[in-house]
Amino acid sequence: MTSLRRRLFVILLAATGAIWLCAVAWITLGSRSELEHVLDARLQEAARMVHSMVRGGNIAAAAGPLPQMQSGYERQLSCQIWSLDGELVARSGGAPDAALAGPSEGFSERTVDGERWRVFTIVDGEKGVRVMVGDRVGLRDRLVRDLVAGLLAPALLMVPLLGLLIWISLGRGLAPLNALAREIAARDGEDMRPVAPAEAPSEVRPLIGALNGLFGKVEAARRHERDVTAFAAHELKTPLAGLKAQAQIALASPDEAIREGALKQILVSVDRTARLVRQLLALAKLEAAPRPAAPAELDAAAVLREVAAHGPTPPGVAVEIADDLAGLKVTGEPEALHLVLRNLHENAVEHMPAGGRVAWRRCAGGLCVEDEGPGIPQDELPRVAERFFRGRHKNAAGTGLGLTIAAMAAERLGARLVVGNRDDRTGVRATLLWT
């Protein structure tokens, strides 16, 4: 499990630590060069002082105690006075016997008795002496180390304190997230109200926006499901109510004509309900069936002729299958093609109670069927493929599922179903488009 708080804590602490280390490195380097400079200046000054005493003839005093910095760095400076012929004339206490530097004037470094020295040398040809003043490099390093240690010690003390502060601040900073989590956790499954983003900080708002979007989608899907369930309940229970009412009439009526009428209505209703069941099963199958591994190449005209021959053809309705459909090959499942053609055909034929012509022909990008029925009111067109939607020009046998099934089956064939009104006369044109 990753904790955002822990992660931020580690990142912040590491970043702070890294910045500190950089600062320490910088200060160390900076201090060192500054210190070198100051100490070199002091070496030079001390050498001149000693030299001036030597010129004054006071060699013994010159090699006496040199000004000391502080108690922790005692005997830091050492002084040697050499004659030009290489004889040690005098030296300060603590200075080694071996020469600290070579014959040349100015700054030099040399290791004497295992210790590294930095030395400033003045050569006085008139007096015949060489004055050397030096200090130990090790001491210089110690100075720098002490300086850096002085900087680091409080920092190391502060790290836990800083960590604690960062930890608490992160807790406070992440509080809106926790509040959001609590609010969502406290909801039941039915509650799809949007989360109020009013008091949320701007960083959390995109999350809230995304959540609200998801809530909206889930709610819409559930509403759709409820609608479909409600429609299904209506479409299934209404014929049952009709059957029951007619059966009760048939049982109760003393009139032979009424009894017969009721029984005929029962037959009509049973046929319609049987068709509804068939359509529902087709729909369920379309929804459940996986796509076929190897789709076959199908002859659309042949399937269409079969559909037209077996489908209902009310008196006065002529079915015309154009010759240009011959040879139209469709790749897909035979069952899907059969379903889409059958449902479009039934839809066309059944919406022509007064008779007319149903014409199948080739259209740009696919094939289409045109009927001479009343058409579909413009406002209902976007809804024709909705489940159980039957519009104002519905027919008694319709289930409201035909175009739904046709659209789904068309999709399985890689086609798109477009349903619209004819522009040359009243009637519907349903087109299968392969795009």
Added chain:
Amino acid sequence: MRILVVEDDPVLSDGLKVGLELSGATVERVGLCADARAALAANRFDAVVLDLMLPDGSGLEILRDLRAARDPTPVLLLTALDETTDKVRGLDAGADDYLGKPFDLDELAARVRAIARRGQGRAAPMLAAAGLVLDPATLSATVDGRAVALSRREFAVLSALMERPGVIRSKSEIEERLYGWQEEVESNTVEVHVHNLRAKVGREAIETVRGLGYRVRSAP
């Protein structure tokens, strides 16, 4: 009793019409919201049987508009949804009763009679006036305790008069109660029914008010 059935399923609509007619009602039926609104605007019904899901809208909208227009016509809702919230919504929209599909025809007829009765401002199921007692549930009539056999139409004429004893009912009012829209009515039909009724329940029970119509005496 004149009833409007608003139902789009032809088989159920037919069953409702025939079934309610068997129980003595005159039934008009429509299958669209628009037709239902037109019928309700132009006619007076004793009760409406209203399906909730119609092809061009929801029955609930018709109901709301009806109540918004202060129309007190009793309404029984028919719906396939059994959830309590739907029932509550329907009743709160102004419905008087509620029946889920599928239903028992006898129960539906009884419920329609009950809401129609309440719509007429009556609580008693029997109609009684001038020594006559009518039972709309069984379409039976008694005169001074003696059973009289009445035809369905005769019963309808008599109950139209007895719903409001002492009030004059015009010929056309009575005709409206007797026949649906599609039925041909002969000009003297009501006179013939009243004539036959007088022969069965006594001459003095139904009074002719010349030029206005008929009435039943209000005294019991």
